[in-house]
Amino acid sequence: MNAPSANPSPSLDRQSLRPDCGNCFALCCTAFGFTRSADFALDKPSGTPCRNLAPDFSCTIHESLRPRGFRGCTVFDCFGAGQNVSQKLFAGNSWLEYPETKDGMFSAFKVARQLHEMLWYLVEAQERTFDPDSSNCALKLMKMIEQALDGGLEALLSLDVHDLHAQVRSTLMEISDEVRASYFAAGDDHLEPWLTPGADLMGRQLASRRLCGADLRGAYLIAADLRGSDLSGVDLLGADLRDARLEGADLSQALYVTQPQLNSARGNGTTLLPADLMVPAHWGASPDGN
Ligand code: SF4
Structure with missing residues (x-):
């Protein structure tokens, strides 16, 4: 595995992988596209704001999403990718103020969301394994992902997510085998x-x-x-x-x-x-x- 050896940031825990909608430019309500279904009551092309989105990036029907047919919005979670892309990668400059950043920001969010989800799993895996090799492997992958997230827009968008995902999956399965075996x-x-x-x-x-x-x-x-x-x-x-x-x-x-x-x-x-x-x-x- 071609992974760096340094440890991930000491602040990386699962609390930091929770969404902070107040610091996000509603990227989940804009970047993705949806076809009308039981989970989302209208058709919405990707890269366009949902018609229920307010100019301050809040949802105008937040209190009644389920009865209005937007159950999917109550299920979704970005694992903290939204605030990361909004505040770190784009330095707090929104796509509404700078429309020319839309494409890059929405594309970055789609990648970052996958990376944040991988981090969520890896933090748990690293905490649960008693095998030093597995622990080290998880730590290296976490560091690699953090570097990808901190490396700027171009690097993020050119990342081979598929390959990274395969490496993460292999480590998660190894640690799962170890943890599950202890129950037999x-x-x-x-x-x-x-x-x-x-x-x-x-x-x-x-x-x-x-x-x-x-x-x-x-x-x-x-x-x-x-x-x-x-x-x-x-x-x-x-x-x-x-x-x-x-x-x-x-x-x-x-x-x-x-x-x-x-x-x-x-x-x-x-x-x-x-x-x-x-x-x-x-x-x-x-x-x-x-
Ligand atoms: S219904 Fe509300 S939470 Fe769901 S995508 Fe639209 S604005 Fe966002």
Whole structure:
């Protein structure tokens, strides 16, 4: 791996990878394009402001996004890329004041969002591994990503994200293997063979189950019933948790969970969350977390 050896910035933790919308030029409401769907109630070409966006970069329907058909906006999370691109890469100069910066800023945001998401996973992986080689590998990748983010617009846009993603994925999987193995004793067969990466578990009844150590990376858990289940050490990297029932589930030690996954699921105050993740605002809206 061609990675630098220096450590990432000491300030890099998952709190710094949380969105700060007040310091962002609403890049998620402008850069991406959407086709009208159950998650977004209108067609919006990429690189254009959403018609619900106010001139001060706030959302005019923020308090009623779900009932108005913009559920997707309550699920999205930029992992802190928005404020980074707005305030650091473009020095606080908005695309509204300087329209000629639009294309570069929106393109940079799309790349930076992917890099910030990788950082989110790597911080957790580095914290959870006990293997010094794996830890060092994660640290080097974090440093490489930080350098890419700090290297200016041209360097960011010419980055081989695909290659970087492959390196990150390999490290995350290695650390996942290590972490998940700690949940199995010799001869332990508490998991069925169909609990695999990418498994189709849509609507599956998995309530009150001990799923510890399962590899459910990329699994389709849409509307699955996970109420009261123990998900300690379960790899949920990229798993689709839309409308999954998480009331009473223990995700406190689950691996690679993100805020968008939680935002798309259903839960309530009895759901145990991993550190640095927040209870989605809409979970409190009804007793079943819908
Ligand atoms: S509806 Fe609001 S939050 Fe969603 S894209 Fe439009 S302005 Fe942004």
